[in-house]
Amino acid sequence: MTMRNQPTARQVRLGSELRKLREAAGKPAKEVAGLLGASSAHMSQIEAGSSAISEERLRRLAAHCACTDTELIEALVAIAADRTRGWWDEYRGVLPQVNLDVAEAEHHATFLHEIAITYVPGLLQTADYARAVFSYTRPELPESELSPRVEHRMRRRAVIEGGNPLPYETIVHEFALRVRVADRQTSVLQLRRILDEIEQGHAAVRVIPLDQDGFAGAATSMMYLGGPVPQLDTVLRDSPTGTLFIDAEAQLKQLRTLFRKVENASLDPVASRDFIHRLLKEL
Template identity: 80%
Template sequence: MTMRNQPTARQARLGSELRKLRQSAGKPAKEVAGLLGSSSTHMSQIEAGSSAISEERLRRLAAHCACTNEELIEALVAMATEHAHGWWDEYRGVLPQVNLDVAEAEHHAQFLREVVITHVPGLLQTPDYARAVFGYMRPELPESELAPRVEHRMKRHTVIEGDNPAPYETIVHEFALRIRVADRQASLSQLRRILDEIEQGHVTVRVIPTELDGFGGADASLMYMDGPLPQLDTGLLDAPTGIMFIDAEAELKRLRTLFRKVETASLDPTASRDFIHRLTKEL
C-alpha cells in the first residue's frame, strides 16, 4: 500500500478512530496486525493515517474488536473508501494543507456551530472583506498567494449554500461586526451579506453586544462540526500555533459546554438580526 507523505486531517481522523477501536477492545497492535496479515509497523501507519485500509480489512478489524456499533462501522467504511476528490483538492500545493483540511471537514459536517470574536466568520465573509484580512498578513502576501486564499474562502461558502446546505449557527461579537477591515462600503456590504444569509433560513447568527454583561470568553473562537454520529464530531480551535483539530471526547465535551456558555451571553436570533440591521443604518 502506498505511503502518504502528508495525510489529510480526515485520513488521520480515520486512523485515530481505528486506534480507539482497537484500544477500547484491549487488543495489542501486533495481534490486530497479524489478523489483517500485516505488520505492527503497517498497523501504526494505518492508525496514523499515513496508510490506507481496505473495507474488507476494516470490517475484519471491527469484528475482531467486537464492535457492534453498525452505524459507526459504516461511517468508518465510508471514510476509508472515499475516492472522489473535492473542490479543495485543486488548491493542493497552492495553499497550506490545513486550509484544505478545514474545507473538507466542513463539507462532511452535518451541522456547523461557530464562535468568532475578532472577525466576521469565514463562511460569511465577502471577497472584499476576506481580501482585506489576508492582505494584513505579515510578511505581506504577493497577489499570486493572496488571490487563491480569497478564492478558496469564497468556495467554502458552498457548504451553507446550494441545494443541500448544512445548517450553520454562529455567535459573533459586536466588535467583529463594527471593525472596518477595509472601508465603509466594504463593511456595509459585509453586514448586508450576513443579513441575506440569515434570510435564507439555514443560517442562524447571534450577536454578543459590547454592553451585554456576563461575557468573559474573549478567547473563545471555535468551530464545532457534527459528524454522522456524535463519536465522529470534530472541533476546531484557532490557537497561536495554528488551527487544531479536536476529536477527543473530553475536549469535544468542553467545546460543547463553551459554546452553550457563550450562547447565554448573546442576543437571540431575531434581536441579533435587528442589531445587525441597525449597524447598517449607522454606516
C-alpha cells in the same frame, strides 16, 4: 500499499479512530496487525493515516475489538471507502494543506456551529473583507498567494448556499461586526451580506453585544462540525501555530457545553438581525 506523503486530516482522523477502537479493547498493535495480515509497521501507518485500510480489514478489526456500535462502524467504513476529489483538491500545492482539510471537513459535516469574536466568520465574509484579513498577514502575501486564499474562502460558502446546505448557526461578537478591517464601504457591504444570508435562511446568526452581562468568553472562537455520529464530531480552533483539529471526546464534551454557554449570552436570532440593522444604519 502506497504510502501517503501528506495524509489529509480526514485520513488521519480515521486512523486515530481505529487506534481508539484497538486501545479500548486492550489489543496490542502487533496482535491486530497479525489478524489483518499486516506488519506492525503497516499497522502503525494505518493508525497514522498514512496508509489506507480496506472495508473488509476494517470490519475485521472492529469485530476483533468487540465493537458493536454499528453506526460508528458504518461511518468509519464510509470514510475508508471515500475517494471524493472535491473542489478543494484544485488548490493542492497552491494553498497550505490545512486550508484543504478545513474545506473537506465542512463538506462532510452534518451541521456547523461557530463562535466568532474578532472577525466575521469565514463562511459569511465578502471577498473584500477576506482580502483585507489575508492582506494583514506578515510577512505580506504576494498576489499569487493572496488571490487563491480569497477565492478558496468564497468557494467554501457552498456548504451553506449549495443545493444541499448544512444547518449553520453562528454566534458573532459585536466587536467583530464593528471592527473595520478595511474601509467603511467594505464594512457596509459585509453587514449587508450577513443580513442577506439570514434572510435567505443560509445562516442562523446570534449576536453578543459589547455591553452584554455574563460573557467572559473572549477567547472562545471555534467551529464545531457535526459528524455522521457524535463520536466523529470535530472542533476547529485557530492558534498561534495554525488551525487545531480537536476530536478527543472529553474535549468535545467541554466544547459542546461551551457553545451552549456562549449561546445563552447572545441575543436571539430576531433581536440579532435587528441589532445588525442598527449597526448598518450607524455606518
